Amino acid sequence: MQLHDFPLSGNCYKVRLFLGLTGQRAEIITVNLAAGEQKQPAFLAINPRGQVPLLVDQGSRLADSQAILVYLARRYAPQWLPDDALQQGRIASWLSYAANELHHGPAAARVMKLFGRPGDLEATQAKARQVLAMVELQLGRHAWLAEGEAPSVADVANYPYLAMAGEGGLDLTPYPHIRQWCDRIRALPGYVELPHL
Ligand SMILES: N[C@@H](CCC(=O)N[C@@H](CS)C(=O)NCC(=O)O)C(=O)O
Numbered sequence: 001m002q003l004h005d006f007p008l009s010g011n012c013y014k015v016r017l018f019l020g021l022t023g024q025r026a027e028i029i030t031v032n033l034a035a036g037e038q039k040q041p042a043f044l045a046i047n048p049r050g051q052v053p054l055l056v057d058q059g060s061r062l063a064d065s066q067a068i069l070v071y072l073a074r075r076y077a078p079q080w081l082p083d084d085a086l087q088q089g090r091i092a093s094w095l096s097y098a099a100n101e102l103h104h105g106p107a108a109a110r111v112m113k114l115f116g117r118p119g120d121l122e123a124t125q126a127k128a129r130q131v132l133a134m135v136e137l138q139l140g141r142h143a144w145l146a147e148g149e150a151p152s153v154a155d156v157a158n159y160p161y162l163a164m165a166g167e168g169g170l171d172l173t174p175y176p177h178i179r180q181w182c183d184r185i186r187a188l189p190g191y192v193e194l195p196h197l
Pocket of ligand 1: 006009010011012033038050051052053063064065066099
């Protein structure tokens with residue numbers, strides 16, 4: 001298994017975290033986003049989206065962190081994606097939340113603060129605080145995002161950009177349930193440390 005990866009990317013970290021939590025190994029191939037390598041013909045030939053993460057397993061390629069989590073769970077660690085219709089629906093709902101609300105809120109604020117991506121930081125942080133408030137509400141009612149007895153790929157998909165919200169200038173102090181959930185994830189066997197600058 002190979003993972004085309006960029007060390008500071010939260011989306012790539014989701015996959016590395018899940019590999020750790022499920023005791024799997026992959027060869028890590030670094031794609032230098034700072035140098036624009038993801039838009040060069042050699043990389044576009046294997047991922048026309050020009051983005052990481054990209055997983056290659058058993059000769060097949062798969063792009064998108066959420067999709068990769070689903071694939072890895074289905075193939076190697078099914079307990080992270082239980083075979084129950086309602087549970088799968090709830091997990092899909094949170095995967096979608098990671099790809100939309102988190103991506104445009106806390107993740108976008110982090111990219112603006114850390115990497116100087118142009119944009120309205122205050123408006124993005126305001127959007128991110130709405131996300132934090134919503135997740136706080138959910139985690140005040142349930143230990144895990146998809147409301148199951150155990151963590152699922154929904155937690156893995158949402159964890160990175162919530163745990164790194166501080167890097168986007170967002171203070172997690174007012175969100176005790178999110179902080180406790182982060183602690184629960186950090187305590188899981190095989191946990192992989194967050195990316196550091
Ligand atoms: N929906 C995709 C988003 C992937 C994504 O935005 N990747 C970023 C790194 S975090 C990237 O490759 N950016 C470089 C670019 O778009 O040129 C996922 O969840 O994997």
